[in-house]
Amino acid sequence: xxxxxxxxxxxxxxxxxxxxxxxxxxxxxxxxxxxxxxxxxxxxxxxxxxxxxxxxxxxxxxxxxxxxxxxxxxxxxxxxxxxxxxxxxxxxxxxxxxxxxxxxxxxxxxxxxxxxxxxxxxxxxxxxxxxxxxxxxxxxxxxxxxxxxxxxxxxxxxxxxxxxxxxxxxxxxxxxxxxxxxxxxxxxxxxxxxxxxxxxxxxxxxxxxxxxxxxxxxxxxxxxxxxxxxxxxxxxxxxxxxxxxxxxxxxxxxxxxxxxxxxxxxxxxxxxxxxxxxxxxxxxxxxxxx
Amino acid sequence: xxxxxxxxxxxxxxxxxxxxxxxxxxxxxxxxxxxxxxxxxxxxxxxxxxxxxxxxxxxxxxxxxxxxxxxxxxxxxxxxxxxxxxxxxxxxxxxxxxxxxxxxxxxxxxxxxxxxxxxxxxxxxxxxxxxxxxxxxxxxxxxxxxxxxxxxxxxxxxxxxxxxxxxxxxxxxxxxxxxxxxxxxxxxxxxxxxxxxxxxxxxxxxxxxxx
Numbered sequence: 004x005x006x007x008x009x010x011x012x013x014x015x016x017x018x019x020x021x022x023x024x025x026x027x028x029x030x031x032x033x034x035x036x037x038x039x040x041x042x043x044x045x046x047x048x049x050x051x052x053x054x055x056x057x058x059x060x061x062x063x064x065x066x067x068x069x070x071x072x073x074x075x076x077x078x079x080x081x082x083x084x085x086x087x088x089x090x091x092x093x094x095x096x097x098x099x100x101x102x103x104x105x106x107x108x109x110x111x112x113x114x115x116x117x118x119x120x121x122x123x124x125x126x127x128x129x130x131x132x133x134x135x136x137x138x139x140x141x142x143x144x145x146x147x148x149x150x151x152x153x154x155x156x157x158x159x160x161x162x163x164x165x166x167x168x169x170x171x172x173x174x175x176x177x178x179x180x181x182x183x184x185x186x187x188x189x190x191x192x193x194x195x196x197x198x199x200x201x202x203x204x205x206x207x208x209x210x211x212x213x214x215x216x217x218x219x220x221x222x223x224x225x226x227x228x229x230x231x232x233x234x235x236x237x238x239x240x241x242x243x244x245x246x247x248x249x250x251x252x253x254x255x256x257x258x259x260x261x262x263x264x265x266x267x268x269x270x271x272x273x274x275x276x277x278x279x280x281x282x283x284x285x286x287x288x289x290x291x292x293x
Numbered sequence: 294x295x296x297x298x299x300x301x302x303x304x305x306x307x308x309x310x311x312x313x314x315x316x317x318x319x320x321x322x323x324x325x326x327x328x329x330x331x332x333x334x335x336x337x338x339x340x341x342x343x344x345x346x347x348x349x350x351x352x353x354x355x356x357x358x359x360x361x362x363x364x365x366x367x368x369x370x371x372x373x374x375x376x377x378x379x380x381x382x383x384x385x386x387x388x389x390x391x392x393x394x395x396x397x398x399x400x401x402x403x404x405x406x407x408x409x410x411x412x413x414x415x416x417x418x419x420x421x422x423x424x425x426x427x428x429x430x431x432x433x434x435x436x437x438x439x440x441x442x443x444x445x446x447x448x449x450x451x452x453x454x455x456x457x458x459x460x461x462x463x464x465x466x467x468x469x470x471x472x473x474x475x476x477x478x479x480x481x482x483x484x485x486x487x488x489x490x491x492x493x494x495x496x497x498x499x500x501x502x503x504x
Contacts, residue, residue, distance in 0.1 A: 030341040030352070032489040033419035033426075132483045142423050143464075144483065187301035187309040234420060234427075236343030236350025238307045260345050260420035268304030 008074030010123060012153045013107055018064035019149040020138035020213075021127055022120075024057045029133055030259040036239060037139040038255045040213060040278030041118055042271075044082030048122030051079040051099050053162040058126030059136040061149070063119045067110035068149065070121070072102040076157055077124040077164055083116030083279060084172060097172070099124075099164045115175035116279035128158035140213050141256040179207065179280040181252065181269050182291045183242055188232065188264035192244070196225040197266070200250075200288040209282035215243075216252040216277045218286055223248025224266065234260040240269040242288075250288070252277055298369075300361035307352040308361055315346065315417050315429045315457070319372045322349050322493060335360045344418040344493045346427075377415070377494040382461070383502035384409070384452050388472035390440070394454065398435055405473055406501055408435060409452070414459055414497040419489065424463035424481025426491030431459060443469030450476045452499065461491070476502070 012019075022045060025038020039045035039062055049058045061068060067085055077099050080087050087094045090106040102108045110121055129136050129146045138145040149155075189197065203221030211217040224244050237243070237260060241253045245263050252269055254277065267290070269277065280286070298321060299311040310325075312318055322344040329336040340353035354360050386406035388394075395402040414430040431454070439455045444467065447453070451462045453470030462468060463480035480490050491497065 027340045027353075029423075030343045030350075031419060031493055033421060033423045133488065144423065184302070184304050187303050233346030233348075234418070235309060235345040235348040236341075236352070238303055238350070238352050240304060258420065259343060260418065265303070268307075270305055 007159070008072070008076050008125070008157045009154045010070040010076065010108070010127075010157065011073055012068070012149050012151050012155070013071050014069035015149040015151050016063050016066050016068040019068045020062050020140070021059050021129055021146045021149075021155070022062045022137050023059045023135055025137050025255060026133045026135035026139075026144075030236065033142070033259055034133065034144065035139050035141050035256050035259060037135065037137040037145065039120065039137075040255050041082050041120065041275040043275045044118070044120045045122075047097075048079045048081040048120045049126075051081070051097070051165055052077060052122050052124040053160065053165045054122060054124065054126050055161060058122065058158075058161075059129065060123075061121040061127065063110060063121065065117055066112045067119060068121065069110065070108045070155075072104055072106050072108065073154060074157075075104045076102050078102055078108055079122050080110055080119055081122070082119040083113035085113045085119050086111035115281070117281055118278055123157050124164060125158040125160045128156040139256055141258060176276065176280060176284060178285040178287055179276055180273075180287050180289060181277065182273055182289050183267035183269055184291055185267040186265075187235075189266050191226055191228055191232075191264040192266060193225045193227045196222065196248075197290065200224070201290065203288070205286040205288070207280045207282050207284045207286055211282070213254055213256040215254055215257060216280070218250050218252070221249075224250065232262055232264050234262050237261045237265065238268060240271060240274055241265045242267050242269060254278065298364055298367070300364055302357060302361075303350065303352075306354050306357065307350060308354055308357045308364075310349045310351065310364065311347055313347065316371065317369075318344050318347060318349060318417065319415065319494070320369050323372055323376070324367060324369045325349060325351060335363055345420070346418070372494075374413075377496050379496040379498060380490055381498045381500055382476050382478045382490075384474040384476045384499050385502045386474040388451065388453075388474045390471040391473050394437060394471050394473055397437060409459070409473065410499050410501060412499075414499070416491045416493050416495045416497060417458070418493055419491065422463055422466060422481075423483075424489040424491065425460055426489075426493075426495070426497075428459040428491070428497055429457060431457060433457070437471050439469040440471060443467055447472065448475065450478070450480075452476060
């Protein structure tokens with residue numbers, strides 16, 4: 004099916020990728036789940052435009068993206084709050100915005116948070132790989148990271164634009180609280196060091212990416228037992244502890260197996276917050292019931 | 294199955310099942326797939342079943358604790374030698390580590406090919422990259438250490454050995470395994486059905502290319 008409209012990348016931003024709900028169900032073949040890190044922002048952007056939840060959107064990183072309309076399109080920007088302009092004029096964030104043929108949609112730098120989502124009515128119709136259009140940075144599946152000049156095809160609209168929705172604009176977080184359900188390898192660490200997690204002055208490291216949220220500062224976890232752990236399956240939100248003792252919270256592009264012990268798992272509901280936490284933000288781990 | 298299955302909690306909707314050997318993982322993995330295909334209501338909603346070295350991860354479980362209790366009562370038959378699909382992979386045995394591997398095995402370099410082609414392998418699990426399978430089957434006396442210094446780029450199609458495993462690199466990537474040969478077989482093609490030549494449970498026969 005030939006696309007009737009598209010969006011040409013004018014400014015790609017520091018890291019802009021196509022994302023949807025990812026490709027779960029292929030982990031046994033070594034394929035990461037991938038998909039939007041802030042699934043709430045992705046779903047809201049689609050809902051504003053009458054798209055199904057699995058329509059592909061763009062995920063930006065800190066400094067937004069600029070796109071020129073090929074044919075008139077309707078877009079919505081959600082996630083990290085940011086200035087939105089169409090043809091140089093201010094436009095709404097978190098609402099449907101019409102971009103006339105030839106006009107440039109400018110998604111500016113995030114005021115706070117990290118990742119903004121740009122949805123288009125009809126969805127980004129790049130080819131799907133294993134049922135998903137998501138860019139997977141770990142294994143290289145899906146469309147490449149956006150570069151200037153690329154034209155992204157837009158699919159046919161599903162239904163009418165939904166228009167208004169209930170928008171929750173979160174305040175800038177001063178602290179990222181990560182609930183952790185212990186297991187499967189919590190017993191590989193001393194109880195004292197696990198208890199110290201909740202008191203630790205940890206903060207988000209700048210070394211994080213779509214694979215994992217990295218943590219720095221605070222006390223390192225201490226192993227209660229030595230030895231190597233044979234490779235085992237890893238879930239979204241797993242808190243893996245490499246030999247340096249500083250936890251890594253695995254996000255959407257996480258590997259499917261790993262050889263370091265997993266202390267516990269952060270529930271999915273808390274991962275959108277993790278995806279929007281900037282380097283330097285304080286992190287507190289709260290161990291919750293088994 | 295000889296040993297017990299230990300079910301470890303993994304968040305709100307997953308279980309890690311731990312056993313004592315690769316053979317028990319194979320049996321348990323096959324049993325989970327059998328029960329899911331048969332519509333076991335306790336496995337409804339399961340997205341991913343991920344075998345690994347000594348574990349099977351089940352992700353997408355509605356009631357992990359209840360499932361753990363049921364698994365304790367499962368009868369898990371061992372996997373029969375001829376069970377599962379088989380693929381034949383032609384290999385040229387000219388890898389840069391052939392001499393070192395032969396030395397560690399105490400055989401002539403020319404005998405490495407015969408040992409590898411004479412071994413019935415089985416894909417125990419995948420990971421590292423899409424389509425990369427960890428193949429078990431090498432007798433213990435042929436298990437090998439990883440290279441002290443990993444290569445920054447291992448060519449796609451390289452047949453490599455490390456620890457108890459053999460594997461073939463689906464694409465060029467860094468790697469520390471011992472390289473004994475190379476194949477033109479396409480290990481991974483997302484446009485093909487199935488995308489992965491090596492999926493867990495697949496039996497693999499290496500043959501000498503052109504022989």
